[in-house]
Amino acid sequence: MAMESGKASYYFETYGCQMNFAESAALKLTLDERGWNAAQDGEAAGLVIINTCSVRETAERRVFGRLAHYAALKKKLRGRQNPLFVLVCGCMASRLGAKLAENGADFIMETQGGAVFTRILAEIEARLAGAEWQAPQMERDVPDAPLSFAPSHHEAGSFRAFVPIMRGCDNFCSYCIVPYVRGREVCREPAEIFGEVRMLAGRGVREVTLLGQNVNSYSKDGLDFPGLLEELARVTADTPVRRVHFLSSHPKDLSLRTVRVMAGNPVFCRHIHLCVQHGSNRILAAMNRRYTREHFLELCAALRAAMPGITLSTDILVGFPGETEQDFREILSLMEEARFLYAYMYHYNPREGTAAFSLPDRVEPSVKAERLTRVIELQRRHTAELLTSRIGDCAEVLVEGVSRKNGGEMVCRTERDEMVVAEGGAHLTGAFATVRLESLSGNTLRGCFTSEE
Numbered sequence: 001m002a003m004e005s006g007k008a009s010y011y012f013e014t015y016g017c018q019m020n021f022a023e024s025a026a027l028k029l030t031l032d033e034r035g036w037n038a039a040q041d042g043e044a045a046g047l048v049i050i051n052t053c054s055v056r057e058t059a060e061r062r063v064f065g066r067l068a069h070y071a072a073l074k075k076k077l078r079g080r081q082n083p084l085f086v087l088v089c090g091c092m093a094s095r096l097g098a099k100l101a102e103n104g105a106d107f108i109m110e111t112q113g114g115a116v117f118t119r120i121l122a123e124i125e126a127r128l129a130g131a132e133w134q135a136p137q138m139e140r141d142v143p144d145a146p147l148s149f150a151p152s153h154h155e156a157g158s159f160r161a162f163v164p165i166m167r168g169c170d171n172f173c174s175y176c177i178v179p180y181v182r183g184r185e186v187c188r189e190p191a192e193i194f195g196e197v198r199m200l201a202g203r204g205v206r207e208v209t210l211l212g213q214n215v216n217s218y219s220k221d222g223l224d225f226p227g228l229l230e231e232l233a234r235v236t237a238d239t240p241v242r243r244v245h246f247l248s249s250h251p252k253d254l255s256l257r258t259v260r261v262m263a264g265n266p267v268f269c270r271h272i273h274l275c276v277q278h279g280s281n282r283i284l285a286a287m288n289r290r291y292t293r294e295h296f297l298e299l300c301a302a303l304r305a306a307m308p309g310i311t312l313s314t315d316i317l318v319g320f321p322g323e324t325e326q327d328f329r330e331i332l333s334l335m336e337e338a339r340f341l342y343a344y345m346y347h348y349n350p351r352e353g354t355a356a357f358s359l360p361d362r363v364e365p366s367v368k369a370e371r372l373t374r375v376i377e378l379q380r381r382h383t384a385e386l387l388t389s390r391i392g393d394c395a396e397v398l399v400e401g402v403s404r405k406n407g408g409e410m411v412c413r414t415e416r417d418e419m420v421v422a423e424g425g426a427h428l429t430g431a432f433a434t435v436r437l438e439s440l441s442g443n444t445l446r447g448c449f450t451s452e453e
């Protein structure tokens with residue numbers, strides 16, 4: 001059924017980074033405001049929105065698989081009163097518009113422009129109301145304004161929220177497609193950001209995550225990233241917001257002033273995701289990362305000196321063209337020094353359109369796979385050691401919800417981004433509590449609540 005209670009229904013499939021999830025939430029808000037209903041799955045929807053990621057080839061292949069699924073579903077549903085429409089947005093929409101249309105996308109929206117989205121919705125609504133339609137019809141569009149941040153991405157009742165502060169990236173790391181599909185950096189107006197955080201605080205939100213491809217290079221109206229953090233500390237003081245995260249951070253742009261502002265304000269979580277990518281200066285230069293391993297390790301030391309106990313996480317890319325065994329070992333030695341709590345680890349895959357695509361000396365797939373395994377094994381050991389060292393501590397946690405594995409347990413998170421499970425009731429969801437950490441199971445600490453808000 002495409003129509004429920006006389007209203008059109010939608011279903012989202014969102015892939016990729018937190019930015020995509022935040023943008024999907026913003027689109028959802030527009031749908032809700034226009035009276036659309038959320039469908040339980042794509043089969044029950046009148047409009048499926050696939051928000052895509054181009055960072056890895058596997059993510060793109062998956063989307064083509066989903067388009068094939070919906071093309072088959074459309075055939076099956078042919079003749080029903082309310083047709084199924086598929087809208088594709090996100091990075092793939094910019095990169096592969098024509099191919100997406102050939103594979104069954106009815107609408108392609110290159111970036112999330114409010115005016116374009118509402119026009120597409122108006123067309124679909126007209127069709128659902130009985131207007132003529134020559135389906136399947138592809139409409140490719142770009143926003144009429146270069147950028148529009150949605151005024152709110154917040155779901156009613158939710159105690160966590162994402163707040164995009166910028167979009168795009170100017171860095172052109174040689175392996176990365178993002179600057180080509182997301183465009184150059186555009187920063188959001190400070191007043192808009194503060195207004196949104198005030199609104200979220202007014203709704204009882206406890207945790208805010210600032211989002212951007214490279215948040216540390218935020219700069220707008222004379223305000224830089226540490227300035228933005230300082231002001232946010234003032235805006236959130238004496239409000240329900242007790243935690244502010246931000247991601248992602250680029251080591252070349254993370255300033256010592258930012259470290260000082262974080263250290264001086266407990267609202268900033270004692271965790272930072274700082275993408276190192278590699279441990280060899282030669283490979284870092286080939287990646288166009290514009291920092292050295294020494295600089296990265298100095299930053300880690302500065303963060304730990306300013307905020308004892310802070311945890312670090314990262315991204316690691318193995319098998320970049322030209323990577324020798326010696327280069328690779330420098331990743332392992334950097335990991336031993338930096339001691340990440342967790343890492344997103346992946347091996348290099350050439351992306352057409354990036355500078356690294358034409359680089360010689362590609363690493364053999366079997367070598368890449370073997371190196372990735374070694375990195376993962378080392379990271380597992382570090383994760384286990386860091387988490388084990390926490391056993392016996394008491395930690396403040398934000399209770400995120402009921403465990404999917406055991407309805408009598410609650411999943412929580414510390415300000416160091418450690419996951420904790422403790423016995424408790426659903427009424428705790430969204431509350432801060434103190435947990436005594438007692439044991440480790442996989443990558444999850446187990447504990448018991450000692451006090452609640």
Ligand code: SF4
Nearest residue numbers: 169171172173176178
């Ligand atoms: S900083 Fe580099 S890796 Fe990150 S989005 Fe920008 S170009 Fe891509």
